[in-house]
Amino acid sequence: HITEDTSDLLQHVKFQSSNFENILTWDGKLESAPDTVYSVQYKTYGEGEWLEKEGCQRITRKSCNLTVETSNLTELYYARVTAIDGAGRSATKMTNRFSPLQDTNIKPPDVTCIPKVRSIQMNVHPPYTVIRARNGHQLTLENIFQDLRYHFNLRINHTYQMHFERKQRKFEFFGLTPDTEFHGTVMICIPNLFKESAPYECQVKTLPDRTWT
Amino acid sequence: GLKTLHLGSCVITTNLQGIRSGFSEIRDSVQAKDEIIDIRILRKTQFLQGTKPADQCCLLHHILRLYLDRVFKNYQPPDHHIFRKVSRLANSLLTIKKDLRLCHAHMSCPCGEEAKEKYSQILSHFEELPPQAAAVKALGELDILLRWMEEV
Numbered sequence: 001h002i003t004e005d006t007s008d009l010l011q012h013v014k015f016q017s018s019n020f021e022n023i024l025t026w027d028g029k030l031e032s033a034p035d036t037v038y039s040v041q042y043k044t045y046g047e048g049e050w051l052e053k054e055g056c057q058r059i060t061r062k063s064c065n066l067t068v069e070t071s072n073l074t075e076l077y078y079a080r081v082t083a084i085d086g087a088g089r090s091a092t093k094m095t096n097r098f099s100p101l102q103d104t105n106i107k108p109p110d111v112t113c114i115p116k117v118r119s120i121q122m123n124v125h126p127p128y129t130v131i132r133a134r135n136g137h138q139l140t141l142e143n144i145f146q147d148l149r150y151h152f153n154l155r156i157n158h159t160y161q162m163h164f165e166r167k168q169r170k171f172e173f174f175g176l177t178p179d180t181e182f183h184g185t186v187m188i189c190i191p192n193l194f195k196e197s198a199p200y201e202c203q204v205k206t207l208p209d210r211t212w213t
Numbered sequence: 214g215l216k217t218l219h220l221g222s223c224v225i226t227t228n229l230q231g232i233r234s235g236f237s238e239i240r241d242s243v244q245a246k247d248e249i250i251d252i253r254i255l256r257k258t259q260f261l262q263g264t265k266p267a268d269q270c271c272l273l274h275h276i277l278r279l280y281l282d283r284v285f286k287n288y289q290p291p292d293h294h295i296f297r298k299v300s301r302l303a304n305s306l307l308t309i310k311k312d313l314r315l316c317h318a319h320m321s322c323p324c325g326e327e328a329k330e331k332y333s334q335i336l337s338h339f340e341e342l343p344p345q346a347a348a349v350k351a352l353g354e355l356d357i358l359l360r361w362m363e364e365v
Contacts (some may be wrong), residue, residue: 046253074257076357078250097244097365102356191214192230192363194237 006091009036009083013093017104019141020071020129024056024064024079026096035086038109040064043078045097053079067130073100073144089180092154106141106197109150113202117209122152122186122202124169145190153199155183165189218365220270223316223324225309229363232305236355239298241256242291242355247346254338254350255357259329268328269365270316273333274357275324277310280351281337287348 013026040056042153043049056064072079074086080094107127114121127141142148152171155161163175175180216229255276257263264272285303290296316322339347 043250046256048251074360076253096241097247097250097353099356101360103239180242192233194230194234 004089006083006089007014007195009085009089009091010032010038010081010093013081013095015066015070015079015095015098015103017098017100019107020052020067020073020104020131020144022065022067022070022098022100022104024066024081024092024185026062026081026093028062028083029085034060036060037086038062039066039082040066040079041082042066042069042077042079045078058084070098071131072101075100090102101144102193106188106190106195108198108200109186109188111200111202113184114203115204117205117207118176119172119174120154120176120182120184120204120206121170121172122184124150124186126169127188139190141188141190145193145195147192149189150193151185151187151189153185176206178206182207216363217263219266220273220313220316220365221266221268222321223270223313225312225316227309227312227362228305229359232302233303233356233359235298235302236359239295240353240356242295243279243349247350247353249342249346249356252338252341252350253260253354254335254347255354255361256292256334256338258334260361265325265327266295266311267323268325268331270313271324271328272331273315273362274310274317274322275328276335277306277313279336280306280355283339283344284348284351287344288352289345299352 008029011027016023016025022185024040037058037060039058040053041050042053043051053064053066053069066079077098078094080092082090082092084090109127112123114123128138129141129144131139131144133139149165149167150169152164152166153161154173164171182204184202185203187199188197189195214230217224217226223357231344281303285299288299307334339351342350
């Protein structure tokens with residue numbers, strides 16, 4: 001009995017996760033026949049049952065949002081996709097063990113840069129996630145990662161930049177030259193899990209000094 | 214950096230971040246070898262955090278002994294890279310275990326009923342599997358153990 005190799009139907013089944021928004025993605029055959037359909041199942045590691053993801057059964061797109069189904073941060077998960085092409089050939093592939101805590105990427109923070117005459121203030125907005133506590137309260141990254149830090153950086157000129165690391169979301173760089181352009185960045189860092197967001201960047205100019213000298 | 218673990222009256226300092234970094238390098242390949250995904254050895258009901266502080270030291274001490282005596286010894290690494298990483302992890306856990314043994318020597322690592330009960334549950338999950346499969350699974354669950362320790 002010769003089993004046909006159908007691995008070309010389905011590749012790279014994996015979770016793409018940012019701030020706990022967990023999207024299952026995969027690739028099909030390069031010249032994937034339009035009539036290839038995909039069905040998604042998921043399960044919690046250590047449990048027996050594979051569960052069908054409603055809304056991702058016999059779909060033609062190559063992604064499926066499993067955020068709700070994988071929202072328990074203390075659990076570990078698997079997902080798998082079954083592809084069936086027009087000729088009835090099928091293939092099933094599974095993800096690696098998915099840990100929301102370890103595997104989610106951190107999005108850049110949302111920041112407001114406020115220029116003053118001799119300083120620039122940077123206010124990071126609360127980094128909300130899609131995760132809710134039992135009481136329905138929306139959790140921020142700070143609630144989830146106790147060791148979360150913000151890295152504030154201000155480039156003064158080509159050779160000199162100021163850098164501060166803090167738990168608080170607000171920081172002000174003082175002692176700046178009025179009416180001058182500066183480049184600021186803010187990153188989120190989670191040392192324990194070696195996570196670092198891409199930087200939020202702002203180009204901002206201090207206000208002119210209108211005081212009489 | 215270093216993290217201080219308060220396990221009841223036993224207080225030790227360890228480099229959990231370094232251990233986690235070492236494990237993250239082999240995590241996917243070790244976990245991929247664990248094909249029995251319906252069974253989990255370290256389960257939430259035996260959580261370290263949910264354990265009475267006085268019993269935490271004893272529970273962790275027994276779990277580390279299980280890892281050193283029956284996981285790292287039975288685990289057969291597929292290549293030299295994994296072998297080196299696993300050896301370093303084993304040495305790190307051995308260091309923690311030695312610190313816990315000091316606590317034991319100073320009577321600050323008592324074994325109460327809760328620790329004994331939880332450890333026997335873990336052991337029964339472990340022994341449900343053939344030795345080699347159990348070693349692979351337990352090694353793949355090191356991130357669970359590390360998180361238990363981080364959250365203590």
